[in-house]
Amino acid sequence: MCGIYGYVGSNNPVKKAIEGLKKLEYRGYDSAGIAGVKDGKILSCKEVGKVSRLEEEIEKSHLSLDVAISHTRWATHGEPSQINAHPHFDDKKSLAVVHNGIIENYQGLKDELKKKGVEFLSDTDTEVVAHLISHFYKGDLVQAVKETVQLLKGAFALAIVHKDHPDSIVAVAHESPMVIGIGNEEAFIASDPNSFAPHTRKVVFLSNSEIALVKKDKLEVFSSDMERLEKKQEELKVGVYDSSKGQFEHYTLKEIFEQPQTIRNALSGKINEELGTAVFTGLQQELPRLGSVSRILILACGTSWHAGYVASYLFEEFSRIPVQVEISSEFRYKNPILNENALVIAISQSGETADTLAAVRELKAKGAKVLALCNVQGSSLARESDYTIFLNAGPEVGVCSTKAFTSQLTILSLLALLLARMRHLSRDEGVRFLNHLNKLPDLVKSILEEREIIRGIAKKYSSFDNFFFLGRQYMYPTALEGALKLKEISYINANGYPAGEMKHGPIALINPDCPTVALTTNKKTYAKMLSNIMEVKARKGPVIAIASKDEKDVDRIADDVIFIPETIDSLSPILATIATQLLAYYIAYERGESIDQPRNLAKSVTVE
Numbered sequence: 001m002c003g004i005y006g007y008v009g010s011n012n013p014v015k016k017a018i019e020g021l022k023k024l025e026y027r028g029y030d031s032a033g034i035a036g037v038k039d040g041k042i043l044s045c046k047e048v049g050k051v052s053r054l055e056e057e058i059e060k061s062h063l064s065l066d067v068a069i070s071h072t073r074w075a076t077h078g079e080p081s082q083i084n085a086h087p088h089f090d091d092k093k094s095l096a097v098v099h100n101g102i103i104e105n106y107q108g109l110k111d112e113l114k115k116k117g118v119e120f121l122s123d124t125d126t127e128v129v130a131h132l133i134s135h136f137y138k139g140d141l142v143q144a145v146k147e148t149v150q151l152l153k154g155a156f157a158l159a160i161v162h163k164d165h166p167d168s169i170v171a172v173a174h175e176s177p178m179v180i181g182i183g184n185e186e187a188f189i190a191s192d193p194n195s196f197a198p199h200t201r202k203v204v205f206l207s208n209s210e211i212a213l214v215k216k217d218k219l220e221v222f223s224s225d226m227e228r229l230e231k232k233q234e235e236l237k238v239g240v241y242d243s244s245k246g247q248f249e250h251y252t253l254k255e256i257f258e259q260p261q262t263i264r265n266a267l268s269g270k271i272n273e274e275l276g277t278a279v280f281t282g283l284q285q286e287l288p289r290l291g292s293v294s295r296i297l298i299l300a301c302g303t304s305w306h307a308g309y310v311a312s313y314l315f316e317e318f319s320r321i322p323v324q325v326e327i328s329s330e331f332r333y334k335n336p337i338l339n340e341n342a343l344v345i346a347i348s349q350s351g352e353t354a355d356t357l358a359a360v361r362e363l364k365a366k367g368a369k370v371l372a373l374c375n376v377q378g379s380s381l382a383r384e385s386d387y388t389i390f391l392n393a394g395p396e397v398g399v400c401s402t403k404a405f406t407s408q409l410t411i412l413s414l415l416a417l418l419l420a421r422m423r424h425l426s427r428d429e430g431v432r433f434l435n436h437l438n439k440l441p442d443l444v445k446s447i448l449e450e451r452e453i454i455r456g457i458a459k460k461y462s463s464f465d466n467f468f469f470l471g472r473q474y475m476y477p478t479a480l481e482g483a484l485k486l487k488e489i490s491y492i493n494a495n496g497y498p499a500g501e502m503k504h505g506p507i508a509l510i511n512p513d514c515p516t517v518a519l520t521t522n523k524k525t526y527a528k529m530l531s532n533i534m535e536v537k538a539r540k541g542p543v544i545a546i547a548s549k550d551e552k553d554v555d556r557i558a559d560d561v562i563f564i565p566e567t568i569d570s571l572s573p574i575l576a577t578i579a580t581q582l583l584a585y586y587i588a589y590e591r592g593e594s595i596d597q598p599r600n601l602a603k604s605v606t607v608e
């Protein structure tokens with residue numbers, strides 16, 4: 001994870017770096033730092049905590065730099081501390097390095113350097129890079145970086161400044177994102193182009209250990225063996241979004257409330273009412289192949305994996321295509337068997353999740369074509385996949401994913417419809433499905449309007465430390481997602497389970513101090529869910545049911561019920577999730593937790 005931002009130009013590099021770093025805080029926020037060149041010296045400032053702490057220190061010290069690199073960290077090697085915060089330096093402090101990724105062979109390199117008398121100050125893998133560049137430096141910084149990079153194994157994006165080169169940043173990227181923004185007499189480097197989008201949309205992406213020498217008016221890019229490259233300059237497509245919290249206390253709540261609109265965005269332009277099917281303009285040339293898809297493989301992590309899991313039920317029920325859903329980090333330990341009629345779908349809000357990118361690269365190496373579902377334009381996944389469907393949900397700032405999940409489900413529902421219509425599903429059935437989809441934004445709105453009911457229930461249960469979330473069929477992955485939300489932002493131990501599995505072991509944990517959130521909105525499994533609720537109640541476990549408004553019996557059995565509007569089973573994950581999101585939010589709020597930036601997490605998980 002970690003975010004890198006750098007600036008070359010005469011427009012206050014320190015201010016620019018802090019401004020950019022704040023936009024990258026979603027990538028980690030346990031410490032932050034900045035370094036650059038001033039009067040032939042490397043000057044720096046590092047602080048534990050968020051970028052605002054760094055900003056306060058910089059104001060006190062009046063730090064001024066001619067060129068700046070900066071970093072916001074999510075700790076991998078070494079605890080969050082001032083010493084382990086980036087940038088890192090060589091022992092003469094002639095250069096500074098910031099790094100995103102993991103140098104897998106750092107220990108061996110460190111041992112070698114120690115034998116040569118080099119002293120290390122930090123526990124990080126990054127510090128070896130600073131010492132190695134210094135060791136190879138003979139006046140040509142790019143050459144020294146090249147010699148260093150040849151020794152590194154792992155994934156890395158690096159930015160380096162040197163006291164002898166006050167007009168330059170050297171940047172390099174290998175399986176971690178790094179993009180250069182080309183402005184007017186100024187240049188930017190960053191882990192994410194959206195961080196400098198207000199200043200320039202002209203970008204050059206680095207990959208495969210490419211090394212860039214970035215000056216305010218000149219960019220040179222070299223391959224890892226120092227061949228000069230003509231890199232294509234691209235135009236960044238970034239929408240204009242309101243990035244403030246608006247009337248909301250947290251981004252997470254704002255993003256929960258944006259869902260009527262983000263679901264509309266996901267549907268927009270993708271519906272053919274007349275034919276009762278879905279349209280994906282970017283997939284037109286793939287249509288013949290989609291017609292013959294005989295298997296679907298879905299790759300994702302975390303919340304995106306939950307969306308893929310829900311979709312596996314959808315694709316099998318509607319499109320009658322067998323689906324395999326894999327957690328990306330585990331998938332790579334399999335030797336995947338792919339046939340040419342397989343459709344690979346990679347789902348990632350950020351498009352930067354290292355595990356998902358690694359799985360995609362493995363499949364592409366085997367000749368697969370990959371369709372990505374992604375929210376971030378210009379992200380690594382979008383660039384590396386053959387086709388991308390964008391969520392158009394706008395930036396998701398809260399670390400826990402909310403609106404991206406419901407947008408993913410909306411798009412996956414449309415994709416399932418398209419595949420079903422290309423097979424056996426009739427036009428009338430397609431039209432009926434679309435009618436239900438079109439109603440979702442208003443139904444979501446009506447749940448949001450009843451937030452005070454959910455808030456009251458959250459207050460009542462906020463002191464419990466263990467929860468179960470149970471569901472069957474579509475509600476099983478929905479239960480997983482509900483439990484994940486609660487874990488992430490309130491630090492409560494919450495287990496998502498298929499309701500039918502409880503009796504095979506987990507029911508031993510049920511007691512009066514362990515509430516169960518029972519998701520009963522699937523009509524097909526309603527009766528069985530009621531039996532499972534009875535089993536929990538028989539063991540004195542409190543039950544909060546999330547039920548459709550037409551399900552009346554549940555009221556008599558559960559301790560509390562959050563009623564949500566009725567829809568078809570396959571779309572009920574979207575509505576039930578709005579309720580679980582609000583429940584998690586208000587419980588975390590009651591407990592006074594850091595909702596937008598929970599401890600130990602980062603928005604973009606760029607390490608394996």
Ligand code: F6R
Nearest residue numbers: 302303304348349350353400401
């Ligand atoms: C949960 C959450 C994470 C992400 C996961 C994958 O709220 O945010 O579990 O869903 O890290 O991230 P993306 O979708 O960016 O690949």
